[in-house]
Amino acid sequence: MKVLVPVKRVIDYNVKVRVKADGSGVDLANVKMSMNPFDEIAVEEAIRLKEAGKADEIVVVSVGVKQAQETLRTALAMGADRAILVVAADDVHQDIEPLAVAKILKGVIDAEDAGLVIAGKQAIDNDMNATGQMLAALTGWGQATFASEVEIDGDAAKVTREVDGGLQTISVKLPAIITADLRLNEPRYASLPNIMKAKKKPLEEKTAADYGVDTTPRLEVVKTTEPASRTAGEMVESVDALIAKLKEKGAI
C-alpha cells in the first residue's frame, strides 16, 4: 500500500507571530519556518506503518512556495521515500486554501493510486482544521480525523479518535483519510546520515495547473489584526489575600 502524507511549511511553533502594522497579515519574512507539527506526526505514523510492513512506499506532498522543498527534505530525512512539490504560490505570505489544497491532493492521489492518506489534523498557521475532511469528501473516501491510535487491519483501519467527551473508536474502509492528533506518536528526529541521504531521494516538482486546479481564494482577507490584549493584573502575597480579592470581585 502506498501512503501519501501532505506536509505544510508553516511558521515555527516557537516563534511569536507579529501582525503587520498595515493589517495585511502576519509577517513571515525572515522568520524561522518548519514543518507543521501535526504533519510531522503524520509522517512518523506513515513511517511506523512501513516499518511494521503495512505500507510499501511513503510519498510526501507539499503545496505552496518553492521553499517548501526544505520541509519535504525534512520528511525524506525522517524516512519518507519520495516527495512531490506542487508549486502554487510565489510569495511566502500567500496561503493556499484547504479546498484548493484538497483538490490538488486529489489529483496527486489519482496519479499515484495511493491507498491511504495520513495528514495533520490542522496547520498551526490558519488553524482551519479542514484539508483532510475536504480531501475525503472529494475522493469519496471515509475519514478518521483527530487520530490518537491507528491500526491497519486488512482492508480497513481501526482508528481511535480524540473527541469532546473522551475517545471514540471507528473502523474506516480503505482507502481512507486519517488526520493525526497530538498524541498519535512522538515524531523522530532525523539523523545526520539520513539528512545526507535525503538529499538524494527524488523530489518531483509540479504546478497546480498540472492537476487542473484553480487556486483562486474563495475567502478574501479583509484585514488581519492583533487580538485584544490582556494586561497583567496584580500579584497577591498569600492564599488569604487571593481569596479576599476574589470575594471582592464576586468571583467566588
Added chain:
Amino acid sequence: MAVLLLAEVSGGALALDATAKAVTAGKALGDVTVLVAGPSAAGDEAAKIDGVSKVLVADDALYANGLAEPVSDLIVSLAGDYEHIIAPSTASAKNILPRVAALLDVMVLSDVTAIVDGATFERPIYAGNAIQTVKSSDAKKVLTVRTSTFDAAGEGGSAAVDTVAAAADPALSSHVEDKVAASDRPELTSAGIIVSGGRGLGSEENFALIEGLADKLNAAVGASRAAVDSGYAPNDLQVGQTGKVVAPDLYIAVGISGAIQHLAGMKDSKIIVAINKDEEAPIFQVADYGLVADLFDAIPELTEKL
C-alpha cells in the same frame, strides 16, 4: 435568508449549551432551522431554544454515532434551501462541516468568533495571536462558530418539528466503541469556573488536588497540553489551541507556565488566577491575580479555606 444549523448531539441527547450558543450566531445571519441528526426527544428540546423557527429531525440508526460521512450526506441533501450552514465548533462539527463544504464546492470557515455581515466573519489564526477578517465569495457559507464567544440563546421557543428522511448509507465507516469519561462535574465549555492543572502537578495522583479544588468551587476541571501528554489528565480536558477553547467567569491556572497554545484556549476568561512557583512564568502576564507559591502548599490551603 435561511440558516441550517447542525445541532450538537452527544450520547443521544441534545447538547443544549453548545447548540443554543450557535443559535445566537445563527440568528445574526437569518431564519434558523435546526437539524437534529438524532432522536426526536433531542429535536423537541431544540424546538424550545429561543429564536429557532423550525426543527428538522432525522432519527435513524445511521446517525447514532455522528459519523462524518452519513451526517455530511444528510446535510448536503437538505442544503439547497439554505444560504448558511452552521454548527458549534465542537470536535464532532469540526469533523463534519469541512466535508460538507467540500461536497458543496465551497470553503469552510472554522472557529468563527464574530459575524460582521452575511459574508464577512472574524476568526482567530496562529493560535489566536492574530484575528483575521475574511469575506466569502461562495454562494453558500459553511461555518463553525466558537461557542466561548457567543452567549447561549434562552429558552421559550416553540418551533415546529418536522421529520426528514435519512440519506443513503455511504457505508464507508462504522462505529466500534466510545470511551467517554462519566463525570458529575460541570462541562468544560459551559462551566462558570474552571480549575486547570499543568505540568507542575507532577503526577496523575497529584492531579487529584485540582479535582478537590474544583469540587469545592463546583468548577470544571481543565488541563494543559503538558499535563495531558504526561498522562496526568485525559485528552478531553485539554484547554488550548488544539483542545477546548473556554471563557468562564473565573479560570484558575495551577502549575501551568502559559505556553501561547494554552493561552489561546483561555485568555478570554473574565478573571484569570495563576498559581505557579516560577515568578517568570508567562501565565502571570495574562493573569488578573497571580500568586507565586508552591502549589502543593497553596492548593490544599485554598481548598480548605474556601
